[in-house]
Amino acid sequence: MSQPYEQLKLENQLCFPLYACARSIVNSYTPYLKPLGLTYTQYIVFMVLWEKESVSVGELGATLHLDAGTLTPLLKNLEKNGYVTRSRSKEDERVTIIKITAKGDKLKEKCKEIPLSLSCKNNPLTEKEAKELYRLAYKLLGEEK
Numbered sequence: 001m002s003q004p005y006e007q008l009k010l011e012n013q014l015c016f017p018l019y020a021c022a023r024s025i026v027n028s029y030t031p032y033l034k035p036l037g038l039t040y041t042q043y044i045v046f047m048v049l050w051e052k053e054s055v056s057v058g059e060l061g062a063t064l065h066l067d068a069g070t071l072t073p074l075l076k077n078l079e080k081n082g083y084v085t086r087s088r089s090k091e092d093e094r095v096t097i098i099k100i101t102a103k104g105d106k107l108k109e110k111c112k113e114i115p116l117s118l119s120c121k122n123n124p125l126t127e128k129e130a131k132e133l134y135r136l137a138y139k140l141l142g143e144e145k
Helices: 015-036 040-052 057-064 068-080 102-111 114-119 127-140
Strands: 054-056 084-088 096-100
Touching: 015 040, 015 102, 015 114, 040 054, 040 057, 040 068, 040 096, 040 102, 054 057, 057 068, 057 096, 068 084
Parallel strands: none
Antiparallel strands: 054 096, 084 096
């Protein structure tokens, strides 16, 4: 069997440890979110809505780096469960506005300890390292933080 080209070795891929870390981090949320009937993607949608209350689908997608094909079925499901409402913008009917309901806002109370619980659990990074990783991750996304 021939030796792989250096650029094809897994150990030379920055993308692989990022992918593996992302999967591990998302999986660490499961024990906290599953009892609430939430996925990680739904949870991060709620985080935006708890902060802003109302947002366009386009703005939500840009904030979360998610496309409409991912968001539309997720938002329909959240609406069906009474967590959000979807309506057309009065200024531009092509724009869908997502607004959190009282039921969705109540979920915030059940979720408020999740970030603290996870940040304290098996986190080998110092606070300084975590801030630098945060900054670098956003730099990779093309955003400065």
